Amino acid sequence: MKIIFAGTPDFAVPALAALIEAGHQMVMVLTQPDRPAGRGMKLKASPVKVLAEQHHLNVYQPETLKDAAVQAHIEAANADVMIVAAYGLIIPTVVLNMPRFGCYNIHASLLPRWRGAAPIHRSILAGDAETGVTIMEVVPALDAGAMVSRGVVPITESDTTQTLHDALSNIGAELMVQAMATLEQQGTLPATQQDETLVTYAHKLDKSEAAIDWHKSAIEISRQVRAFNPFPVAQGMLKDAVCRIWMATAKAGKARAGEIVSVHDGVTVGCGEGLLHITELQAPGGKRLSAQAFVQGHNLQVGDLFT
Template structure:
């Protein structure tokens, strides 16, 4: 089929690669304009653009799809279908209606739960037992289209947003290839409307959410740390400096009467008292330093039992 692919970050790369490998004709790749990045703030191509150019595909990077000239160029592709994966720009209704068979999206949640910008983060924060990917029709309302297919992934107490992101990106790619194979063969994709009574929203992350409140339970703080890995990374004051905490898990069956934030032990990870339970920090980062295992971190930092995490900035 003749496909317009609209995507920008790493999450979208496996889907584009899978569609290319499946033999579809990618007539246009829509991706966001190159953005300044790194210390030099030089313009950097999106991961999707990098892959598209490796395969010699036509890349189109408008700032908006609301421009009539932009819309005319999209219309000239005479695409059979548009596929969207974390594109990041609003797609006007007129553009959604251009492809012969419509427009389909890869969304990283089990819709109707967690519509919106940060579904993986929010699923971990909420303590969900599972998450997944939904292939859905794109409609003007946010993530509200009918559902074509789903894949489910269990969330363990060791899962981070980064790990789930990679697993869901791969799963979404497979599901979309399957959907496009069906569409190519039959000209039709069966879908099921979402139950509006079950909708929840995954609001965009705020940097203020990254600061740890040690009065919370160890289970809640572990979810916060894992949800914010790799961004924005959970943090706490330690010896007056902001320390970034990359990985931490709650310790089962270990209550503590110590003041929340108190270091209890530094031998098997860094054990810290919480409002309820104990947290084991296994990976952290000092200001200006590298991301280190707790064992390596303690070799270069004078951290001892009785020290305190937390306090106001």
């Protein structure tokens, strides 16, 4: 089939790669414009653009899809279907209606739970037992389209946003290839409407959410740490300096909130309820370190306080 693929970050790369491997014709790859990145703030291509150019595909990077000339250019691609995976720009209804078979999206949650910008983060923060991917029709309302298929992934106490991101992007790619095979054979994709009474919203993350309140339970703080890995990274104050905490799990016990009670085989800190066992930390200007290396390098001792 002739496909327009719309995606930008790493999450979308496995899907584009899988669709190319499946033999579909990518008539256009829509991705966001190159953005300044790194210390030199040089323009950097999106991960999707990098892959598309490796395969010599037609890459189109408009700032908006609302412009009439942009819409005419997309329509001229004469696509059978558009596939969206974390594209990041609003797709007007007129563009959604251009492809013969419509437009389908890879969404990183089990809809209707966690519509919106940060579904993986919110699922961990909420303590969900599982998450997943939903292949859905794209409609003008946010993540409200009918559901074609989905894949479920359990959330363990060691999962971070990064580990779930990687798992979900690969599952989404597999599900989309299966969906396109069905669409090509049958000319239609059966879909189920979402139950609007079960909708929850995954609001965009705010950097202020990264600050740890040590009076919360260890379970809540562990979820915060894992949800904010790799960004924006949970943090507390240690010896008057910001300390970023990359990995931690909750364990039973009782101690004053913020007090380090053990530096053996990890850094264990008291919380409002339970203990937080930290295994990876980072000092300002330093590298991510194992707890053991951090303890040795920063002379961390029992009785020191996180605030």
